[in-house]
Amino acid sequence: MPPILPNITLETGKEPKHSIIWLHGLGADGEDFVPIAEELELPVAVRYIFPHAPMRPVTINGGYVMRAWYDILTGAASAEISANIGRREDSEGIRASQIQIEELIAQERQRGVAAKNIFLAGFSQGGAVVLHTGLRHPEQLGGILALSTYLPLPQTLQAEADACAKVTPIFMAHGHGDPVIPYAFGKASADMLSRQHYELEWHGYDMPHAVCPEEIRDIELWLARRLSG
Known part of the structure; x- marks a missing residue:
């Protein structure tokens, strides 16, 4: 088993x-x-866990080594990202990060936290994971x-998804002016999940690739409705 992420x-x-368990975006920590x-x-009372992604070269940034949950195999232009981000994906990197997040879930289960009381949160790349x-x-x-993000490897979801996920609540949010992951791309992922009958709530905000105060309040309300003693 891989070691628990720092x-x-x-x-x-x-x-x-x-x-x-809250995952950051590309290049952050x-x-x-x-x-x-x-x-x-x-x-x-809540235990927040903020893991640091591994350091790895990222193709979109000229191979520069930074914290990343997986490689992004597209060019630097936002139009190209929009066209290709869901087509040329680092499936190996995404699945490696999946294993590492599963390790964190298992750690919380060993601490006595029920699965129904474990939440996953993430921004951008972290949201995809x-x-x-x-x-x-x-x-x-x-x-x-899942904040300012999209569904990776959508073509494998139906074969790999667990039936339990159909009743796991999902909060997706995106900025209308996002220049990194276009709003339409995130909305398309949400629409696909809704068509497959996932329990999903969508929010759009007047912001770029970021988090805004209104979104934070909506996250707080969404979490508060689902947390119980």
């Missing part, structure tokens, strides 16, 4: 029975979403938050 762990109370998590006012992983996980999770 991560930042933040507990909002004693002996939390709920966990949120686990620190990225700590401030946002600290803003959230939730009704129960949590969608990929959560929809294939063999237990119903508490929920999946």
Whole structure:
């Protein structure tokens, strides 16, 4: 088994029975979403886990080594990204990250957290990985938050998805002015999942490839409805 990813762990109370595993985007690290998590006012104690992606060369950035959940095998122009991001994918890298996130889920299960109380959250690349992983996980999770992202490897989903994922709530959100992952691309992923009867809630915001205060409040409300003692 691979070693547990290095991560930042933040507990909002004693002996939390709920966990949120939150993945950053390309080139960032686990620190990225700590401030946002600290803003959230939730009704129960939560253990946040912010893993650091491995360092790897990224083709889209000229092979520069940075933290990335998988390689992006497209050119640098946003139009080319829009056309190809779902066609030429680093399936090996995506699946390697899936295994590493499954290890973090298993760690929380060993700590006594029920699967239904484990949430996966991620932004951009991190959001793609949590969608990929959560929809294939063999237990119903508490929920999946996929922010400014898309569904990777969509052609394999029907064969690989677990039936439990049909009832795992999904929160997807995207900026109308996103120049990195176009809004239409994220919306197309959400529409595909909705057509396949996943329990999905979609939000669009007037923002670029980012997170905005309105989105944070919607995340807080969405989580609060699903967290219980």
